Amino acid sequence: MLEGKAYVKDTDMPLKMQVHAMDSASQALDLYDVIDCTSIAAYIKKEFDRVYGSGWQCVVGSNFSSFFTHSKGSFIYFSLETLSFLIFKGAS
Numbered sequence: 001m002l003e004g005k006a007y008v009k010d011t012d013m014p015l016k017m018q019v020h021a022m023d024s025a026s027q028a029l030d031l032y033d034v035i036d037c038t039s040i041a042a043y044i045k046k047e048f049d050r051v052y053g054s055g056w057q058c059v060v061g062s063n064f065s066s067f068f069t070h071s072k073g074s075f076i077y078f079s080l081e082t083l084s085f086l087i088f089k090g091a092s
Contacts, residue, residue, distance in 0.1 A: 008022075021085070027043070044060070044087060055089050056074075057088055074089035
């Protein structure tokens with residue numbers, strides 16, 4: 001597992017879920033090359049769908065913008081290594 005420290009930029013997730021998000025990102029970075037952002041995002045999305053139910057979205061990259069509506073308590077935006085991670089569950 002990566003030893004780098006994640007920096008949370010914004011979140012409304014419970015702490016336990018935040019830790020799970022950062023751990024999942026670290027695991028994905030151990031499995032995939034840092035330039036394979038699609039596989040990293042898919043790994044995290046599938047993990048969150050498995051644990052917290054379907055409907056999760058994940059964006060990974062070094063340069064992106066976003067505008068979305070999310071379900072309360074399901075949003076985190078953090079950086080780890082050279083990448084930024086956006087994970088959220090879409091609002092219904």
